[in-house]
Amino acid sequence: MKKYIFTVCFILVSGFSALAQNRQPFKDTQLLKSFSFGVSYSKTVSLIFPSGVHSVDLGSGAVIADKFTGVENVLRVKANMKGFPETNLSVITKDGKYYSFYVSYQEEPVSLTYNIEGADNTGTTHPTTQAQSKAIPGTYLTASMNDVPIVFETVQMNEADLNFYSQEIAKRGDKISGIGMQKNKVRFDIEGIYIKDNVIFYSVNAKNTSNINYDIDFIKFYIRDKKQRQRTAIQETEVMPIFVYPENQNTIFGKSELNRVYCLEKFTIPDKKSLVIEMYEQNGGRVMTMEVKNKDIVKASPINFARK
Structure with missing residues (x-):
C-alpha cells in the first residue's frame, strides 16, 4: 500500500514538474517597456507617430481614440468618462511597428502632445510640450512585438x-x-x-x-x-x-x-x-x-x- 501511494505521488510530482517546465516566463530580452500617459475628459492628447496609424486596440471603452482628418500619423486620445481605472492602448503603424501604452486618468494631463520616435523601443515617451511642475510619465515592462514584422494587405488604389x-x-x-x-x-x-x-x-x-x-x-x-x-x-x-x-x-x-x-x-x-x-x-x-x-x-x- 505504501509503495502504491509513493508511486502515485511520484507521478503527480513529475507531472507538475513537467507542466512547470512548459510554462516558462518571458526572457528579459523579450520584455520591452510600454509608454505611459494620462488623459482627461475635457482635453485631448495627441500622439505623433513616425508612420501612419494602421489600427488601434482599446482595452476599455473609457478611452476613445481617433486620427485627425487628412493626417495619417497623429492619433488623438481622450477620456470617455471621468476617473476610470488604468487601461491600455495598442497601436500598429503602417511601417509594421507595434506600440503599447498604459493610459490613466489625469484631470490635468502631463502633456497634450507626445512625439513617439520610431527608433525608440525602450518605452520612453517624449513630450513635445512639458510643464515643469509635472512629473514625466513612468514606464512599465511588458511583452511587446516591436521586432516582429507585421504584414498588411496592400491597398491597390491611389x-x-x-x-x-x-x-x-x-x-x-x-x-x-x-x-x-x-x-x-x-x-x-x-x-x-x-x-x-x-x-x-x-x-x-x-x-x-x-x-x-x-x-x-x-x-x-x-x-x-x-x-x-x-x-x-x-x-x-x-x-x-x-x-x-x-x-x-x-x-x-x-x-x-x-x-x-x-x-x-x-x-x-x-x-x-x-x-x-x-x-x-x-x-x-x-x-x-x-x-x-x-x-x-x-x-x-x-x-x-x-x-x-
Missing part, C-alpha cells in the same frame, strides 16, 4: 481612385434598412456598403432635423463583441479609415444632412462580433451609435463603374 469612387458613391441614393439609429432629432445610418479590390466603402449619412447645428467631433469605427459577459474586460479594436470623403465638412446644420464615404481596408468579422460606428458631437451630448453585422458586410455591392 488617392485619386479613392476620391473618384467615393464621389460616385456619395451621389447614389441607396439605403440599407435596419442599420442605424435616431434620437434627439438626429438620424444616423448606413446608405450603402461597396467593395472594390481590397477596399470597402461605407456610405454614412447623418440627418439633422433639429434647429441646432450638430458639430462633429469625430466618427470612429471599431470591432467589439456583440454581448459582454459580466466582469469581463471590454475588448475594442479600432479600425482606421484610409480615406474619407468629404473630409473638411464637420458641421451638420439644422434642417440639413451630411453624407460621408469612409474607405477601409477589406475585412470580415466573426459572427459573435460586430462593427460599431459612433459619431460624437463636439461640446454636446448627442452621441450616435450603430452596429454593422458581418452578414451586412459580406453583402457589399461591387463597384462596377469605371473612371472616365
